[in-house]
Amino acid sequence: MLTLLTFGPSFEMPSHSPFCVKAMALLHLSGQDWQPKYLSDPRKMPLGRLPVLKTAEGRLIPDSAHIQAYLEAEGAAFDAGLSAQDKARSHALIRMVEGHLAAGMAHDRWLRDECWPEVREAFFNRVPRMMRGPVSGMIRRKVRAAMMINGIAQFSEEERLARLAQDLETISTTLGTGPFLFGERPTAADAAIAPVLDMIRTLPCDTGLRRLVRGSPALMGYIKRARAALYPM
Numbered sequence: 001m002l003t004l005l006t007f008g009p010s011f012e013m014p015s016h017s018p019f020c021v022k023a024m025a026l027l028h029l030s031g032q033d034w035q036p037k038y039l040s041d042p043r044k045m046p047l048g049r050l051p052v053l054k055t056a057e058g059r060l061i062p063d064s065a066h067i068q069a070y071l072e073a074e075g076a077a078f079d080a081g082l083s084a085q086d087k088a089r090s091h092a093l094i095r096m097v098e099g100h101l102a103a104g105m106a107h108d109r110w111l112r113d114e115c116w117p118e119v120r121e122a123f124f125n126r127v128p129r130m131m132r133g134p135v136s137g138m139i140r141r142k143v144r145a146a147m148m149i150n151g152i153a154q155f156s157e158e159e160r161l162a163r164l165a166q167d168l169e170t171i172s173t174t175l176g177t178g179p180f181l182f183g184e185r186p187t188a189a190d191a192a193i194a195p196v197l198d199m200i201r202t203l204p205c206d207t208g209l210r211r212l213v214r215g216s217p218a219l220m221g222y223i224k225r226a227r228a229a230l231y232p233m
């Protein structure tokens, strides 16, 4: 039995990390037997992050892309039937969403004062109440610094939203009439991308980014299909 070391559920999602939900979706699609093990502190993990897959032999595999490669080596064919051109588009889309759109979602979770109280309670609920304020405040300061370095927090609200809207339009255009990004059945791109859209949909406060996703019938329909196919809860 495989064990996925993952952050726990929050905001209608099976984990608060999009990379953990991606790994869950890949495991679900692979048909392998697996179970989640919830952690809140990844510092002792091989890369200091989650998700990490623990194999039946006890090997630890960090990073959702390495987990995907492991499952493929074990026989999963997430992108079966895709042309070389579609595989290239899939790769570029995943990089766009994991490198940019996910940062926009994380920006709204961590840096918006209207969202922060609910995010803090959801993400730090294992920290004793007395310590929750200082611990979460320290981590929030680190996240803010990282988002300035990344650049996502440097833009005005209008500029940031315009850039994120281009990502959403790219996803909608690729989706076309669907049902999934590359046709009739979900592929690795859906496993990586749908959780990020779903996390924008379930942001705990009203943001411009959330309004863009909720205001798109195409994206909302896609998220609903992807939830049912990839991480039924």
Ligand SMILES: N[C@@H](CCC(=O)N[C@@H](CS)C(=O)NCC(=O)O)C(=O)O
Pocket: 016, 017, 018, 019, 042, 048, 049, 050, 051, 062, 063, 064, 065
């Ligand atoms: N490239 C990694 C990214 C994983 C990642 O960044 N995980 C974040 C949560 S979304 C993490 O564990 N950060 C450390 C922390 O929260 O302490 C993957 O695809 O798995």
